[in-house]
Amino acid sequence: MKLFLDTAEYEEVKTAVEWGVIDGVTTNPTLIAKAGQDHETQVKKICALIGNVSAECVSEKRDNMIVEGRRIAAWHKNVIVKVPLTPDGLGAAKILAGEGIRINVTLCFSVNQALLAAAVGAYIISPFAGRLDDINEDGMRVVADIVSAYRQQEIQTKVLAASIRNPMHVTQAALAGADIGTMPFAVLRMLFNHPLTDAGQKRFLEDYRRARASGGSEADDGARAKPDERSEYRKTQEAKPAAPTTGKPVTPEAATKR
Numbered sequence: 001m002k003l004f005l006d007t008a009e010y011e012e013v014k015t016a017v018e019w020g021v022i023d024g025v026t027t028n029p030t031l032i033a034k035a036g037q038d039h040e041t042q043v044k045k046i047c048a049l050i051g052n053v054s055a056e057c058v059s060e061k062r063d064n065m066i067v068e069g070r071r072i073a074a075w076h077k078n079v080i081v082k083v084p085l086t087p088d089g090l091g092a093a094k095i096l097a098g099e100g101i102r103i104n105v106t107l108c109f110s111v112n113q114a115l116l117a118a119a120v121g122a123y124i125i126s127p128f129a130g131r132l133d134d135i136n137e138d139g140m141r142v143v144a145d146i147v148s149a150y151r152q153q154e155i156q157t158k159v160l161a162a163s164i165r166n167p168m169h170v171t172q173a174a175l176a177g178a179d180i181g182t183m184p185f186a187v188l189r190m191l192f193n194h195p196l197t198d199a200g201q202k203r204f205l206e207d208y209r210r211a212r213a214s215g216g217s218e219a220d221d222g223a224r225a226k227p228d229e230r231s232e233y234r235k236t237q238e239a240k241p242a243a244p245t246t247g248k249p250v251t252p253e254a255a256t257k258r
Protein backbone atom coordinates (compact mmCIF):
# COMPACT_ATOMS: atom_id res chain seq x y z
CA MET A 1 0.00 0.00 0.00
CA LYS A 2 1.37 3.40 -0.99
CA LEU A 3 1.29 6.06 1.71
CA PHE A 4 -0.14 9.48 0.86
CA LEU A 5 -0.31 12.56 3.04
CA ASP A 6 -3.74 14.16 3.48
CA THR A 7 -2.80 17.80 3.79
CA ALA A 8 -2.32 21.08 1.97
CA GLU A 9 0.44 22.26 4.31
CA TYR A 10 3.68 22.72 2.34
CA GLU A 11 5.99 22.15 5.31
CA GLU A 12 4.28 18.88 6.21
CA VAL A 13 4.68 17.59 2.66
CA LYS A 14 8.32 18.72 2.58
CA THR A 15 9.11 16.88 5.82
CA ALA A 16 7.38 13.68 4.70
CA VAL A 17 9.16 13.82 1.34
CA GLU A 18 12.46 14.13 3.20
CA TRP A 19 11.55 11.03 5.20
CA GLY A 20 11.17 9.30 1.84
CA VAL A 21 8.00 7.45 2.76
CA ILE A 22 5.20 9.09 0.77
CA ASP A 23 4.14 8.69 -2.85
CA GLY A 24 1.53 11.40 -3.08
CA VAL A 25 -0.71 13.96 -1.42
CA THR A 26 -4.46 14.41 -1.21
CA THR A 27 -5.99 17.82 -0.69
CA ASN A 28 -9.60 18.88 -0.39
CA PRO A 29 -11.32 22.29 -0.17
CA THR A 30 -11.28 22.18 3.65
CA LEU A 31 -7.53 21.52 3.73
CA ILE A 32 -6.84 24.22 1.13
CA ALA A 33 -8.88 26.72 3.14
CA LYS A 34 -6.92 25.76 6.26
CA ALA A 35 -3.59 26.29 4.49
CA GLY A 36 -4.72 29.86 3.80
CA GLN A 37 -3.21 30.06 0.31
CA ASP A 38 -4.61 30.46 -3.15
CA HIS A 39 -5.62 26.99 -4.48
CA GLU A 40 -3.49 27.05 -7.63
CA THR A 41 -0.39 28.45 -5.91
CA GLN A 42 -0.54 25.89 -3.12
CA VAL A 43 -1.13 22.90 -5.39
CA LYS A 44 1.73 23.95 -7.69
CA LYS A 45 4.08 24.30 -4.70
CA ILE A 46 3.17 20.81 -3.49
CA CYS A 47 3.51 19.37 -7.02
CA ALA A 48 7.08 20.66 -7.11
CA LEU A 49 7.82 18.35 -4.15
CA ILE A 50 6.01 15.14 -5.09
CA GLY A 51 3.92 13.36 -7.75
CA ASN A 52 0.28 12.23 -7.44
CA VAL A 53 -1.28 15.35 -5.94
CA SER A 54 -5.06 15.30 -5.78
CA ALA A 55 -6.67 18.73 -6.21
CA GLU A 56 -10.43 18.99 -5.90
CA CYS A 57 -12.98 20.76 -8.11
CA VAL A 58 -15.36 23.09 -6.30
CA SER A 59 -17.90 23.58 -9.12
CA GLU A 60 -21.19 21.78 -8.69
CA LYS A 61 -22.55 21.49 -12.21
CA ARG A 62 -21.15 18.96 -14.67
CA ASP A 63 -20.19 21.41 -17.40
CA ASN A 64 -18.53 23.80 -14.97
CA MET A 65 -16.67 20.93 -13.40
CA ILE A 66 -15.37 19.83 -16.80
CA VAL A 67 -13.96 23.32 -17.42
CA GLU A 68 -12.54 23.51 -13.89
CA GLY A 69 -11.09 19.98 -14.12
CA ARG A 70 -9.25 20.84 -17.33
CA ARG A 71 -7.90 24.01 -15.73
CA ILE A 72 -6.68 22.17 -12.61
CA ALA A 73 -5.11 19.40 -14.70
CA ALA A 74 -3.12 22.03 -16.62
CA TRP A 75 -1.54 23.38 -13.41
CA HIS A 76 1.03 20.59 -13.26
CA LYS A 77 1.65 17.12 -14.68
CA ASN A 78 1.57 15.66 -11.15
CA VAL A 79 -2.03 16.72 -10.55
CA ILE A 80 -4.86 14.23 -10.17
CA VAL A 81 -8.26 15.94 -10.50
CA LYS A 82 -10.68 15.16 -7.69
CA VAL A 83 -14.45 15.19 -8.22
CA PRO A 84 -17.28 14.32 -5.83
CA LEU A 85 -19.33 11.16 -6.17
CA THR A 86 -22.45 12.94 -7.47
CA PRO A 87 -24.19 12.56 -10.85
CA ASP A 88 -22.57 15.84 -11.98
CA GLY A 89 -19.19 14.80 -10.62
CA LEU A 90 -19.23 11.44 -12.37
CA GLY A 91 -20.53 13.00 -15.60
CA ALA A 92 -17.56 15.35 -15.54
CA ALA A 93 -15.21 12.50 -14.58
CA LYS A 94 -16.29 10.51 -17.64
CA ILE A 95 -15.35 13.36 -20.00
CA LEU A 96 -12.11 14.27 -18.20
CA ALA A 97 -10.96 10.64 -17.94
CA GLY A 98 -11.69 10.28 -21.66
CA GLU A 99 -9.24 13.13 -22.24
CA GLY A 100 -6.53 11.23 -20.37
CA ILE A 101 -6.83 13.20 -17.11
CA ARG A 102 -6.35 11.12 -13.96
CA ILE A 103 -9.47 11.34 -11.79
CA ASN A 104 -9.87 10.70 -8.07
CA VAL A 105 -13.55 10.24 -7.17
CA THR A 106 -14.03 11.38 -3.60
CA LEU A 107 -16.73 11.13 -0.93
CA CYS A 108 -17.39 7.43 -1.53
CA PHE A 109 -19.18 5.50 1.22
CA SER A 110 -20.36 2.25 -0.40
CA VAL A 111 -19.44 -0.54 -2.82
CA ASN A 112 -22.16 0.57 -5.23
CA GLN A 113 -20.78 4.09 -5.36
CA ALA A 114 -17.34 2.62 -6.02
CA LEU A 115 -18.78 0.64 -8.95
CA LEU A 116 -20.20 3.88 -10.40
CA ALA A 117 -16.80 5.55 -10.16
CA ALA A 118 -15.14 2.61 -11.90
CA ALA A 119 -17.76 2.78 -14.66
CA VAL A 120 -16.66 6.31 -15.62
CA GLY A 121 -12.99 5.36 -15.72
CA ALA A 122 -11.83 6.82 -12.39
CA TYR A 123 -8.12 6.37 -11.71
CA ILE A 124 -8.74 6.39 -7.95
CA ILE A 125 -11.77 5.82 -5.72
CA SER A 126 -11.64 7.32 -2.23
CA PRO A 127 -13.81 5.61 0.39
CA PHE A 128 -13.90 7.66 3.62
CA ALA A 129 -13.36 5.16 6.41
CA GLY A 130 -13.29 7.53 9.38
CA ARG A 131 -16.51 9.30 8.47
CA LEU A 132 -18.30 5.94 8.26
CA ASP A 133 -16.95 5.07 11.72
CA ASP A 134 -18.34 8.43 12.88
CA ILE A 135 -21.88 7.28 12.06
CA ASN A 136 -21.35 3.91 13.73
CA GLU A 137 -20.62 1.98 10.54
CA ASP A 138 -17.50 -0.05 9.88
CA GLY A 139 -15.47 2.12 7.50
CA MET A 140 -12.68 -0.39 6.97
CA ARG A 141 -15.22 -3.09 6.16
CA VAL A 142 -16.43 -0.90 3.28
CA VAL A 143 -12.82 -0.39 2.11
CA ALA A 144 -12.25 -4.16 2.20
CA ASP A 145 -15.51 -4.83 0.35
CA ILE A 146 -14.61 -2.36 -2.41
CA VAL A 147 -11.18 -3.99 -2.79
CA SER A 148 -12.82 -7.39 -2.99
CA ALA A 149 -15.51 -6.30 -5.50
CA TYR A 150 -12.91 -4.62 -7.71
CA ARG A 151 -10.69 -7.72 -7.67
CA GLN A 152 -13.61 -10.00 -8.58
CA GLN A 153 -14.65 -7.67 -11.38
CA GLU A 154 -11.07 -7.10 -12.53
CA ILE A 155 -11.51 -3.35 -12.16
CA GLN A 156 -8.27 -1.38 -12.42
CA THR A 157 -9.39 1.72 -10.45
CA LYS A 158 -7.12 2.12 -7.40
CA VAL A 159 -8.68 2.00 -3.94
CA LEU A 160 -7.47 4.86 -1.75
CA ALA A 161 -8.49 4.51 1.90
CA ALA A 162 -9.28 8.08 2.99
CA SER A 163 -10.43 9.75 6.19
CA ILE A 164 -7.84 7.73 8.07
CA ARG A 165 -7.72 8.91 11.67
CA ASN A 166 -5.21 6.68 13.47
CA PRO A 167 -2.40 4.14 12.96
CA MET A 168 -4.79 1.19 13.36
CA HIS A 169 -6.73 2.46 10.34
CA VAL A 170 -3.48 2.34 8.34
CA THR A 171 -2.82 -1.29 9.28
CA GLN A 172 -6.42 -2.24 8.56
CA ALA A 173 -6.36 -0.52 5.16
CA ALA A 174 -3.16 -2.35 4.20
CA LEU A 175 -4.57 -5.70 5.34
CA ALA A 176 -7.77 -4.99 3.42
CA GLY A 177 -5.67 -4.67 0.26
CA ALA A 178 -6.12 -0.92 -0.36
CA ASP A 179 -3.71 0.38 -3.01
CA ILE A 180 -3.18 3.68 -1.19
CA GLY A 181 -3.82 5.03 2.30
CA THR A 182 -3.95 8.78 2.83
CA MET A 183 -3.50 10.19 6.31
CA PRO A 184 -2.88 13.41 8.22
CA PHE A 185 0.73 14.28 9.06
CA ALA A 186 0.21 13.43 12.75
CA VAL A 187 -0.87 9.89 11.87
CA LEU A 188 2.06 9.42 9.47
CA ARG A 189 4.46 10.52 12.21
CA MET A 190 2.91 8.03 14.63
CA LEU A 191 3.65 5.14 12.25
CA PHE A 192 7.32 5.39 13.21
CA ASN A 193 6.64 4.90 16.90
CA HIS A 194 7.59 1.77 18.79
CA PRO A 195 8.98 1.73 22.34
CA LEU A 196 11.43 -1.07 21.46
CA THR A 197 12.86 0.99 18.59
CA ASP A 198 13.46 3.91 20.94
CA ALA A 199 14.96 1.72 23.67
CA GLY A 200 17.10 -0.22 21.19
CA GLN A 201 18.45 2.90 19.52
CA LYS A 202 19.21 4.54 22.88
CA ARG A 203 21.12 1.44 24.00
CA PHE A 204 23.07 1.10 20.75
CA LEU A 205 24.28 4.67 20.98
CA GLU A 206 25.09 4.42 24.68
CA ASP A 207 27.15 1.26 24.08
CA TYR A 208 28.95 2.86 21.17
CA ARG A 209 29.77 6.10 22.98
CA ARG A 210 30.90 4.31 26.12
CA ALA A 211 33.22 2.09 24.08
CA ARG A 212 34.60 5.12 22.25
CA ALA A 213 35.18 6.92 25.54
CA SER A 214 37.13 3.92 26.84
CA GLY A 215 39.60 4.40 24.00
CA GLY A 216 38.58 1.77 21.44
CA SER A 217 38.83 2.40 17.73
CA GLU A 218 35.65 2.24 15.66
CA ALA A 219 36.54 -1.29 14.55
CA ASP A 220 37.17 -2.79 18.01
CA ASP A 221 34.81 -0.81 20.23
CA GLY A 222 32.83 -3.92 21.12
CA ALA A 223 35.93 -5.94 22.00
CA ARG A 224 37.28 -3.24 24.31
CA ALA A 225 34.10 -2.61 26.26
CA LYS A 226 34.52 -3.41 29.95
CA PRO A 227 32.62 -6.55 31.09
CA ASP A 228 30.01 -4.63 33.10
CA GLU A 229 29.34 -2.39 30.11
CA ARG A 230 28.29 -5.17 27.76
CA SER A 231 24.83 -4.85 26.24
CA GLU A 232 21.96 -6.75 27.81
CA TYR A 233 21.75 -8.88 24.65
CA ARG A 234 25.41 -9.88 24.84
CA LYS A 235 25.13 -10.71 28.56
CA THR A 236 22.18 -13.02 27.82
CA GLN A 237 24.04 -14.71 24.98
CA GLU A 238 27.14 -15.26 27.07
CA ALA A 239 25.11 -16.63 29.98
CA LYS A 240 23.74 -19.47 27.81
CA PRO A 241 25.30 -22.90 28.52
CA ALA A 242 27.87 -23.88 25.89
CA ALA A 243 26.71 -26.43 23.32
CA PRO A 244 28.20 -29.92 23.89
CA THR A 245 31.36 -30.27 21.86
CA THR A 246 31.70 -33.16 19.40
CA GLY A 247 35.26 -32.44 18.51
CA LYS A 248 34.12 -31.79 14.91
CA PRO A 249 34.54 -28.38 13.31
CA VAL A 250 31.41 -26.24 13.68
CA THR A 251 29.69 -25.69 10.29
CA PRO A 252 27.71 -22.49 9.60
CA GLU A 253 24.51 -24.63 9.57
CA ALA A 254 25.25 -26.05 13.00
CA ALA A 255 26.14 -22.63 14.34
CA THR A 256 22.75 -21.30 13.15
CA LYS A 257 20.92 -24.09 14.95
CA ARG A 258 22.44 -22.96 18.26
Ligand code: G3P
Pocket residue numbers: 006026028128130131162163164165182
Ligand atom coordinates in the same frame (compact mmCIF):
# COMPACT_ATOMS: atom_id res chain seq x y z
O1 G3P B 1 -9.08 12.29 2.41
C1 G3P B 1 -10.29 12.71 2.91
C2 G3P B 1 -10.08 13.34 4.22
O2 G3P B 1 -9.54 14.59 4.05
C3 G3P B 1 -11.24 13.38 5.09
O3 G3P B 1 -10.78 13.19 6.35
O4 G3P B 1 -10.82 13.24 8.78
O5 G3P B 1 -11.99 15.04 7.45
O6 G3P B 1 -12.91 12.72 7.54
P1 G3P B 1 -11.68 13.57 7.60
